[in-house]
Amino acid sequence: MESSTFILSETNSAFALNVAVILGIAAVAYTDYLVDTHINLGYLYLLPLALSGLIHRLKVSMGLIAICTVLHDWFGPYEHGGWEILVRNILLIASFSTVVVGLNRLNKQRVWCSAFSRTPSSPQNRYTSNGAMSW
Secondary structure (H helix, E strand, O other), X not given: OOOOOOOOOHHHHHHHHHHHHHHHHHHHHHHXXXXXXXXXXXXHHHHHHHHHHHHOOHHHHHHHHHHHHHHHHHHOOOOOOOHHHHXXXXXXXXXXXXXXXXXXXXXXXXXXXXXXXXXXXXXXXXEOOOOOEOO
């Protein structure tokens, strides 16, 4: 009789990571809404965006950056007016984009190195069945 344990497959783990990103963004937005003081919690959007940079394509992560910027303006404290909001949003988008693009490139390099290490020409796969090195 097989056990009824839940084994995470690649599809289930991808779904769980997507849910973690969405819940992270929602939790930061809700916390930013609840805090009545003049404390700015917009920097906390960086945590779910960093996870998004590791698991999503760059276009999806950039869309989430735009959503987080809107949520930051909507739920955050109203401190500035006019052009100061535009400057703050540009700096926010630039800082979020720097982290997301960096992590996205790091993940692409990790995937490439992982695929490269599994090719038949890699040093670990150059050994024949009798233990001799084949070039």
